[in-house]
Amino acid sequence: MPVLGLQLMMLKDQINEKGMYEVLRQVRELDIDAVEVSQVEMTDELIEDLVRGRADFGVETAAMSASIAPGGNGFALETEFDRAVDACRRTGSRFLRIGMMPFSAMTSKQACEEWAASVEPYAARLAEQGVTLCYHNHHVDLIQFEGERIFDIVRRVAPSLLFEVDLHWVQRGGMAPLDMLKAYSGACKLIHVKDFRIAPLPAETVERFEAQDMDMTEFYSVFLSLAQFAEVGQGNMNWPELLPAAEEAGAEYFLIEQDDTYGRDPIDCIRESREYLASIGY
Template identity: 85%
Template sequence: MPVLGLQLMMLKDQIHEKGIYEVLRQVRELDLDAVEVSQVEMTDELIDDLVRGRAAFDVEIAAMSATIDPGGNGFALSTEFDRAVEACRRTGTRFLRIGMMPFSAMTSQQACEEWAASVEPYAARLAEQGVTLCYHNHHVDLIQFEGERVFDIVRRVAPSLLFEVDLHWVQRGGMAPLDMLEAYTGACKLIHVKDFRIAPLPARTLAELESGELGMAEFQAAFLGLVQFAEVGQGNMNWPALLPAAERAGAEYFLIEQDDTYGRDPLDCIRESREYLRTLGY
């Protein structure tokens, strides 16, 4: 069974306030066994605290973030390759993950191919060191160029680069997540467990349209904006079918994530997601 964990971007404010060591303590108290590190600067101090926290709380470091070139959070592989490998060794991490391809790579088949080709050598070198590089999708990865999805282009051009599948974004991109998991079985190593909810239409928004305070264009924007990220079990995703399918596809970690908690304390949202997953046997 995959290890259940948390994408720490949900607690990045707490990391900045109290440090990642104390956040790992909180993760253990939530009955989660692993974390993925994202959207924080990978300083030597933070890596040291990951090592300490892993030992103290028996929390696995499922994955850490990477980019190719400097400029984002995570290890820049073009300049910090050896440092990234050493951090993986110290923390027991077997996965690095790229959170998104550059926007420029999303504009054409050629641009996507060029980006994937630039990643492949790093993915292959990491594999030689026992580290798997994964690519995290968004809805844009369902773009098709001449009938070929971005997913397919990445697999064709960068076969050493595997996937971190965000099932919410697959759904939002218009592909059935069960179909995606079946199509890419063997490449799906990390799974973001995040629900997809449609919020109720606010009565105030409708009243503002009827009174003329809100134009039709603004109303349509609000109408289309009813799509939300949700606590696991509080949306429309079919988790009783999806999680076993993700296991069959080769997933090693299930990582709870919710990009926006809409004013709720993220710890409450995480706790709610964890309780739901417990009802499914996780």
């Protein structure tokens, strides 16, 4: 069974306030076995905290973030390749992940191919060092250019680059997650376990519209923005079918994630997600 972890983007403020080591203590108390590091600066101190957290609490580092060029919070492989590999060895992480391709790469087939071609040499070099580079999708990765999805372009041009599948974004992109897992079986190494719900239509919006205090364009913008990220088990995703299918597709880690908690304490949201996953056997 894949290891159950947490995408630490949810606790980035806590990491910045009290350090990674104390956050890993909290993660362990939530009965979570691994973490993915994202949206925090990869300082030497933070890496050392990951090493200590693994030794003291048994919390694995499932993956850390990377990019090709400098400018993000992860390792920039152009300039920090050796440091990234060393951090993986020290923490025990077997995965690095790219959170998103540049927006410019999403504009055409040629642009996407050029980006994927620039990534492939780094993915191949990392594989030689025992580290797998994965690409994390959003809904835009379901864009089709001449009948070929961005997913397909990436697999064709960068075969050494595997996938971190965000099932919420697959659903939002218009592809059934079960179909995606089947289509790309073998390449799906990391899975973001993130639910998808539709919020109630605000009564105030309806009242304003019916009172003709809001035109159709404004009303429809609200109507189309009801999609939300949800605690696992609190949305419409079919986890009892999705998680076994993800495991069959090659998943090694299931990572709880919720991009927005809508004012709730993220610890409470994580706890609810963890309790639901326990209730279905994870």
